[in-house]
Amino acid sequence: MKARIKWTEGMSFVAEAGSGHAAVVDGAPEHGGRNLGMRPMEMVLAGAAACTAFDVVLILKKARQVVTDCVVEADADRAAVEPRVFTRIRLAYTVAGRGLDPRQVERAVKLSKEKYCSATIMLAKTADIETTVSILEGDRVPLRETGAA
Numbered sequence: 001m002k003a004r005i006k007w008t009e010g011m012s013f014v015a016e017a018g019s020g021h022a023a024v025v026d027g028a029p030e031h032g033g034r035n036l037g038m039r040p041m042e043m044v045l046a047g048a049a050a051c052t053a054f055d056v057v058l059i060l061k062k063a064r065q066v067v068t069d070c071v072v073e074a075d076a077d078r079a080a081v082e083p084r085v086f087t088r089i090r091l092a093y094t095v096a097g098r099g100l101d102p103r104q105v106e107r108a109v110k111l112s113k114e115k116y117c118s119a120t121i122m123l124a125k126t127a128d129i130e131t132t133v134s135i136l137e138g139d140r141v142p143l144r145e146t147g148a149a
Contacts, residue, residue: 012036015043041078045089048119049074052091055112056105060095063104069096071141076127086127091120096136105135 002018011027012034025040027033038046049072060067070093077088095105109131113120120129 010034041084041086044119044123045074045076045086048089048117048123049091051119052109052112052117053093055116056093056095056108059108059111059116060097060100060104063101063108065100065104066098067095067100068098068139069136069141070094086123089120089123089127089129090132091129092132092134094134094136094141096138096141098137100135100137102135105133109133 004016005025006014006016008014011032013025014022015025016022023043024037025043026036026038028039029035053070053072056072057067057070073092073094075090075092076086078084079087093105093109113129113131123129
């Protein structure tokens with residue numbers, strides 16, 4: 001796996017992944033940024049949420065569960081002093097589907113947390129990770145009106 005970070009100006013960077021995809025990373029205005037992209041630690045948290053969501057969907061599909069949507073909302077606390085590592089992460093899973101077996105959904109979340117999700121397993125070295133699971137019958141998890149977690 002490879003990544004390349006290129007400084008563009010101020011406190012803005014372009015992150016390029018080995019897969020060929022790119023994202024803008026920027027700092028907060030109080031640190032010289034222009035709020036053009038996610039902060040680096042926001043990307044870490046979002047990456048961890050994406051990693052575990054990927055696992056959960058894959059595990060449920062392999063268990064022949066009819067998954068139609070999966071949302072993981074992540075909320076984290078950071079240490080007060082440098083390095084400001086994550087100290088507590090809350091992951092709220094909402095999985096939608098048709099006739100989902102709650103035991104299978106709980107099992108998928110547990111397997112991701114304990115065995116498969118490289119990102120959350122790494123972050124668990126400094127952070128307590130808490131999970132909650134909601135299961136919805138239907139095609140989609142409703143959009144939140146307040147934006148991302």
